Amino acid sequence: MLVQLRGNAGADDLLFISRGGRSRSRPRGHDPATATHAAGLTDHLSPHWLRHAHANHALDHGAPIHLVQATLGHSSVATTSR
Secondary structure (H helix, E strand, O other): OHHHHHOOOOOOOOOOEOOOOOEOOHHHHOOHHHHHHHOOOOOOOOHHHHHHHHHHHHHHOOOOHHHHHHHHOOOOHHHHOO
């Protein structure tokens, strides 16, 4: 789904950008309504959904759970493995 939404965007282009065209700060990037609206995405797609999609995709493609744990910032692998 995300590949289709990219359009002509390059691999290094930002997904969530500010009005000034820069990367969104962490707090604003984690506000689903603000971030998805600013990115022109549908309301059901949120940064939280993107985190889950990333984790599932990584695990489905053989990434070690400890690596996924680190990228998600979980303190316990039990949280990641749910």
